Amino acid sequence: MAFLDLIGLQKRFADTVAVEDFNLPIDRGEFVAFLGPSGCGKTTALRMVAGFEVPTAGRILLDGVDIANRPPNQRNVGMVFQSYALFPNMTVGQNVGFGMMVAKKAKEETAARVREMLKLIQMAELINRYPYQLSGGQQQRVALARALALQPQVLLLDEPLSALDAKIRVELRAEIRRIQNQLGITTIYVTHDQEEALSISDRVVVMNAGRMEQVGPPFEIYNFPKTSFVASFVGTLNQLRCTVVDAPKGQLSFDGQTFSTATPVRAANGASVLAALRPEELHFGRFDGENQLTGAVETVTFLGAIVRMHLRLGSSLVTLDALNERRLTLPEVGQTQTVSFPPHACWVMSEG
Amino acid sequence: MRRASVWAWFWFLLGFLYFFLPLFSTFEFSLRMLKGRYTFEAYRVAFTDPAFFRNFGYSLIWSVLTIAISLALVVPTAYWVHLRMPRLRPLVEFITLMPFVVPAVVLTFGLIRLYGSPPILLTPTPILLVAGYVVLSLPYMFRAVDTGLRSIDVRTLTEAAQSLGASGFVTLTRVIFPNLRVALLSGIFLTFAIVMGEFTFASLLYWPAFGPYMEEIGAMRAYTPQALSVVSFALTWFSIGVIQWLGRGVSGQQAQIAGAR
Numbered sequence: 001m002a003f004l005d006l007i008g009l010q011k012r013f014a015d016t017v018a019v020e021d022f023n024l025p026i027d028r029g030e031f032v033a034f035l036g037p038s039g040c041g042k043t044t045a046l047r048m049v050a051g052f053e054v055p056t057a058g059r060i061l062l063d064g065v066d067i068a069n070r071p072p073n074q075r076n077v078g079m080v081f082q083s084y085a086l087f088p089n090m091t092v093g094q095n096v097g098f099g100m101m102v103a104k105k106a107k108e109e110t111a112a113r114v115r116e117m118l119k120l121i122q123m124a125e126l127i128n129r130y131p132y133q134l135s136g137g138q139q140q141r142v143a144l145a146r147a148l149a150l151q152p153q154v155l156l157l158d159e160p161l162s163a164l165d166a167k168i169r170v171e172l173r174a175e176i177r178r179i180q181n182q183l184g185i186t187t188i189y190v191t192h193d194q195e196e197a198l199s200i201s202d203r204v205v206v207m208n209a210g211r212m213e214q215v216g217p218p219f220e221i222y223n224f225p226k227t228s229f230v231a232s233f234v235g236t237l238n239q240l241r242c243t244v245v246d247a248p249k250g251q252l253s254f255d256g257q258t259f260s261t262a263t264p265v266r267a268a269n270g271a272s273v274l275a276a277l278r279p280e281e282l283h284f285g286r287f288d289g290e291n292q293l294t295g296a297v298e299t300v301t302f303l304g305a306i307v308r309m310h311l312r313l314g315s316s317l318v319t320l321d322a323l324n325e326r327r328l329t330l331p332e333v334g335q336t337q338t339v340s341f342p343p344h345a346c347w348v349m350s351e352g
Numbered sequence: 353m354r355r356a357s358v359w360a361w362f363w364f365l366l367g368f369l370y371f372f373l374p375l376f377s378t379f380e381f382s383l384r385m386l387k388g389r390y391t392f393e394a395y396r397v398a399f400t401d402p403a404f405f406r407n408f409g410y411s412l413i414w415s416v417l418t419i420a421i422s423l424a425l426v427v428p429t430a431y432w433v434h435l436r437m438p439r440l441r442p443l444v445e446f447i448t449l450m451p452f453v454v455p456a457v458v459l460t461f462g463l464i465r466l467y468g469s470p471p472i473l474l475t476p477t478p479i480l481l482v483a484g485y486v487v488l489s490l491p492y493m494f495r496a497v498d499t500g501l502r503s504i505d506v507r508t509l510t511e512a513a514q515s516l517g518a519s520g521f522v523t524l525t526r527v528i529f530p531n532l533r534v535a536l537l538s539g540i541f542l543t544f545a546i547v548m549g550e551f552t553f554a555s556l557l558y559w560p561a562f563g564p565y566m567e568e569i570g571a572m573r574a575y576t577p578q579a580l581s582v583v584s585f586a587l588t589w590f591s592i593g594v595i596q597w598l599g600r601g602v603s604g605q606q607a608q609i610a611g612a613r
Contacts (some may be wrong), residue, residue, distance in 0.1 A: 072511070085508040088531055
C-alpha cells in the first residue's frame with residue numbers, strides 16, 4: 001500500500017476548479033515532483049497535503065490514516081516555502097529548533113537535533129546568525145533544516161529554488177536530493193521548471209488546468225509524452241503538420257518531403273496529422289536508414305553546450321539542437337542544409 | 353548658492369519660525385516668574401502642586417488602560433484581516449478613521465446620552481472615558497500595526513509556524529508579535545501621547561486628567577501653565593523620539609533582509 005495516498009482530490013474556489021480528479025499513490029521514500037505552468041493547481045494540491053487548504057472532495061491517506069481534515073499543525077508534515085519564511089526575530093539555531101520548542105522537547109535533545117540538522121546542511125558554524133545575515137541560498141538551507149528537524153513523515157517543497165540565482169539553484173537542487181536520499185523521506189516538490197523536475201525526482205506529475213496530464217519517471221515523461229500538452233510543455237518539441245502518405249508503412253509527407261515513422265500511423269491516407277520530433281534527435285548530414293529533411297538555415301544560436309538552429313521548411317521552422325564541439329563548423333544563415341533523424345525518433349501525436 | 357537653494361532655505365526658515373517661535377516664547381515666558389531674572393520657579397511650583405501628580409497619575413492610568421484595550425482590539429483584528437479577509441480592509445480602515453470624522457464633543461455627548469442613565473448607567477465608572485480614548489487612538493494604533501504587518505510576510509510566516517506544529521496562540525506570541533515589536537511600540541507611544549494631552553473626553557465626562565488640569569491652571573495662573581505645556585511638549589517629543597530611535601534600527605535590518613533576497 002502506498003505510504004501517502006491522494007485519492008480523488010478536488011478543490012474548488014467559489015466558481016473555479018483549482019484541482020480535480022487528482023489520484024496519486026506515493027511510496028515511502030519516494031521523490032515526486034508536481035510540474036506545470038502557473039495556475040495549473042500544483043501548489044493547491046501541495047497545500048492540501050500540508051493542510052493549508054481543505055479539499056472540497058477526496059481523501060489524503062498518510063500511512064493509512066485520513067488527514068484531509070486535520071489542521072496543519074497536527075500533520076507532522078514539513079514544509080519549505082519559496083520565500084524561505086524564516087522567522088526574522090530568531091537565529092538560525094532558534095529557527096531550526098522552533099518545531100522542537102513548540103513540541104516541548106527537552107533542551108539538550110533540541111540542541112543536539114539542531115546541531116545535527118545544521119551539520120546536514122553544512123552550516124554548523126552559522127548557528128547564531130540571523131536570517132538577514134544570510135544569503136538566499138543559505139536561508140533556504142536553513143528552512144530545509146527547520147522543516148526536517150521534527151522528522152516529518154512527508155517533506156513538501158513549494159518552488160523552493162525559484163527565488164535563487166541559476167548557479168545556486170543547481171547546487172541546492174543536488175543538495176536537496178542528497179539529503180532526501182540520506183534521510184529516505186517521502187517528498188513532494190512543486191516546480192514550474194521542467195529541468196528541475198526531471199533532474200531531481202523519481203516520478204514527475206505533469207499538471208495542466210487542475211488535472212494530472214501524465215505521471216511517470218522523468219525519462220518516460222520526456223521521451224514518451226502521452227498528451228500533446230506534456231509533449232510541448234516538457235522540453236522543446238518540433239510539431240510538424242503532415243499528410244499521411246502510407247498509413248501502414250508509417251509514411252508521412254511534410255512540405256513535399258516524405259519521411260517515415262517506426263510504427264504504422266493510425267489514420268487514413270491523406271489525413272492531416274501532427275508529427276512530433278525532439279530537436280536533439282536531428283543531426284546534420286545524410287545517414288543511411290534515416291529520414292532526411294532539407295531546408296534553409298534561418299538562425300543559429302550558440303548556447304554553450306548546445307547549438308540551437310532553426311531550419312526553414314516551407315511555412316514552418318524546425319528546431320535542431322547540436323552538441324557543441326570545438327571542431328564544429330557552424331552552418332551559415334541562409335545555407336541550404338539536409339538534416340537526418342531515425343524513424344523511431346518521430347511519433348504521431350494524438351490530438352484533441 | 354543657487355536660487356532654488358536660497359528659496360528652499362527661506363521656506364524652511366519660515367516654517368521653522370512658525371513652529372518654534374511660539375514654543376520658544378512659551379518657554380522663555382515660563383522662566384520669568386520671578387521679576388528681572390530667568391529661573392525655573394514656575395516649574396518648581398508646578399511640580400510641587402499635589403494636584404499635578406494626582407492628575408498626571410490619572411492620565412497615566414487612563415493611557416495604560418487605553419493602550420491595553422486598544423492592543424487587544426486592534427492587533428488580532430488587523431492580523432485576521434491580513435490573513436483571512438483582505439477584502440474587509442477598506443471597511444476596517446474606515447471604522448478606524450471615525451475619530452477624524454466624528455468630533456470628540458459629539459462622541460462624548462452621544463456616549464453620555466446613551467449610557468448616562470438607566471438601564472445602562474456607565475457614567476460613574478471610567479469605562480466611557482477609556483472607551484472614548486480607545487476610539488480616539490484607533491487610527492494611530494491600526495495604522496501602526498497595519499504597517500508592521502505589511503512589512504513581514506504574515507501569511508507565509510504563519511503557515512511556516514503551523515507546519516512546525518505551532519498553535520494559533522504560539523504563532524502570534526512567538527512569531528508575529530516579536531516581528532511587530534517596533535510597530536506595536538510606535539502605536540503604543542502615539543496612543544500614550546494622545547491620551548496624556550487629551551482634554552475633551554476627560555473634561556466632559558468629568559474625570560481627573562492632565563488635560564483638564566492644565567486648562568484649569570491656565571485659567572488661574574500665568575506662569576505655571578506655560579511651564580506645564582513645555583513639559584507636555586517634551587513628553588510628546590520624547591515619545592516620538594523613542595519611536596524614531598526604535599524604528600531606525602529595524603528598517604535598517606529589513607533593508608538587509610530585502611537585500612539578501
